[in-house]
Amino acid sequence: MTLSPGVGAWPDAGDDRACDSDASVVERSWETPDVFAVLFDRYADDIHRYVARRLGVDAADDLMAETFVIAFQRRRRYDLTQTQARPWLYGIATNLVGRHRRVEARRLRALSRAASFAADGGNAEGEPMEDRVAERDSAERAARVLAGALAGLPARHRDVLLLAAWGGLDYAETARSLGIPVGTVRSRLHRARAQLRRSIGTQDALPAAAPHKEHDHG
Amino acid sequence: MDELTGLPEWEADSVPLAPRARAAARARLLEAIDHETRHSARSGLSRRLVLRGAFIGVAAAAAGVTVALTRDGDDASTPNLTTLSAAQLLRKAADTTRADRGRLPIPRDDQYFYTRTYIERTYRKGGRRRTWTDESWMSVDGSKPSSRQEYGKVHHDPPLGPHEVASPPTVYSELKKWPTDPDELLALFRRDMPDSPLRDMTTFSDVCLLMEGPRVMPPGLQSAAFEALAEIRGVRIDKDEVDVLGRHGIAVSQPGSQFAFLFDRDTYAYLGTRVRGGFTTKVVDGEWRKTNVYDETRSLQQIAVVDRIGQRP
Structure with missing residues (x-):
């Protein structure tokens, strides 16, 4: 996971997405919701693999998707001091797994x-x-x-x-x-x-x- | 450390994310994004101040988007709503509202508040559902006609005459005069009524009337109202769980009242009100029965300040 350490760095153009910190992606998505898809592209595989290991692939397909929808809906509550969104996403995924104990x-x-x-x-x-x-x-x-x-x-x-x-x-x-x-x-x-x-x-x-x-x- | 147990290598039967599953998941996210975008204000409009508060952009797609806070592991450090009393919840809601309301735009007297309210009515019998999205433009100082939509019907409300009052006021400049101290507000609602269950019931209903829109609450008034509610005897958390615009809500009500206040289960953000109503009484088998009962939730989707009636943010 290579991420730019620049917390809250605001790129000039949307094309600079690749080097945005997760926090700044989330912050930008507050006003421009589409930007949130960047986080999906970054972490969909990680989250899917984690859920698949816990619940199997079929459940993982569904829960991974749900993880990102929930994350998107909760993005305004994201703590912007946290550069990386992985723990946050894993937390949501883990809670979802919890519903399938x-x-x-x-x-x-x-x-x-x-x-x-x-x-x-x-x-x-x-x-x-x-x-x-x-x-x-x-x-x-x-x-x-x-x-x-x-x-x-x-x-x-x-x-x-x-x-x-x-x-x-x-x-x-x-x-x-x-x-x-x-x-x-x-x-x-x-x-x-x-x-x-x-x-x-x-x-x-x-x-x-x-x-x-x-x-x-x- | 975990290497000794073989845990990191353990894959069970997992396979990589299939392209089709990825595409489907991404589409679901984009649908949620699109849904919100369609239901919320576009930013960047200079003259029109746009409020993006707790209510805005909550319209969430996809069913089943809630995460249960209580888990069967029963973890002491996990927030557990069942341990929260209605009064505590209301105070938390007041804090959340206060924090959110920092962004309330200060309107000029000659402007209008634009509100969009989503109403969803579900009949108990048969589960038939009706929805309305009402848009209203309320003159900030009440000096000009307002356009108020209710259940789809548009009402052109003229300014109040010199001897007319609305209770509770609908005009922002009037509401600004209201106390933002919960005790003073409570005293105002209680008027001179003697202490009795009836007074509690009336006060609760009056606060509900104040919160029912379309009405824009000046900073501090809404949180003061929640704190005032917390002081009313008998307020309780309803066991029923409510879904408001795709968010998981809990209701705070009072025995005897048809009204309930709805709050986000996780953030305690105010979501709107719920009312049980629609009774038509008729004689069934020789007894008077209430029929046609419905639950109706009403939530504010958007508030903005605009310059004229018909203008949307």
């Missing part, structure tokens, strides 16, 4: 159950698997164990954890996005991580190789 929980549970089925199935057949397949399966299993662990977190802890891990927000940004004190973010994050490690540890299913997993996504 059950969907999220169901999805995480389903993913984690799939893991245990796969493991059981493999053992039951008792057939030796090829190494590559085994490796892929173990990575998948790890991901699914993680899903189970995430499902076990209290929703407010999960919000904080995933904003940090997937949204890339720091403590202050997470606090701002959720409208909670930084200290609360810190403690929730600490607890969430501890619980996550605990539940993954107890299941003893996360291979040490997980951090080395190659990922080919952007």
Whole structure:
């Protein structure tokens, strides 16, 4: 995310949009609403990916769109001292995800159950698997164990954890996005991580190789 | 830190944003933008002062645009409206109004206030809905005829005669004389009535009449009115949730009153009024019944100062 640090810098022409800070885009959109689309172009992918990771792609298509509509409608309440709009947008998206807690929980549970089925199935057949397949399966299993662990977190802890891990927000940004004190973010994050490690540890299913997993996504 | 858990890499079944989904989402945003643009004032008109207050540009497209403040995690630090009393809400609304009203233009006596009010009436039975968008031009000092639209019908109101008064006043210069101190305002509304539930009811209704447009409130009067309402016994937050111009509203009412004030659930900005009305009484099965009941919300979409009747900002 490269953004010009110039807070409140007013470009002379609309064509200079690319180097505007988010705050100045929002401020200009107060009078010229069309300008708000710049924020969409900047962050639609980020928000979509975040929501997709939490609720799946179908929900993400819809909620991402809704995030920007809500943001647009609330743009006059944007704190212009905040150069970057990402935390704000993530906060709106997270609130929307919050309306689908059950969907999220169901999805995480389903993913984690799939893991245990796969493991059981493999053992039951008792057939030796090829190494590559085994490796892929173990990575998948790890991901699914993680899903189970995430499902076990209290929703407010999960919000904080995933904003940090997937949204890339720091403590202050997470606090701002959720409208909670930084200290609360810190403690929730600490607890969430501890619980996550605990539940993954107890299941003893996360291979040490997980951090080395190659990922080919952007 | 999260690397140890494999969290950052975890993608589940997510795939990148598809071009079609992106286009659809962008179209939704542009529709919302367009909707607002069509419903709000164009800026940059030098002579005509345009107010872009809390009411303006609130017409939001797309259904379901609200974010629930209370979450099932029940987070102590998340604002939770259920813990807010009606009086607290009214005081917050007063603060919000005061902040918004800083931009109220100072009109000249020979000018007009242009107001556009959106009325939506929903009949309880059958859910039939009617809407009106009324435009009015009110002479600032009341010395010239005003053009007032009500439910689509245009009324040409002549200036008041020497012995005529409107109560509460509709003329801005008259309203400016009203107290902006909530206690004084309350005393004015209560007149000499003895303390009784009837007085509370009457006072509440009178404040409603003051807020019902078309009328432009001088700085401080509206917030003082909210603070005065907060002092009235029995004011309460209605459980029903209201949708006003696509915004999530909460209503503050008083037992016995058909009126309610509507505020934005998040910002406490004043959205308008709601009235339950339209009763026609008839005998059904040997009993007198009220029929044809409707809920009507009325919200101010735009206020501006213009030079003549017919001129729009």
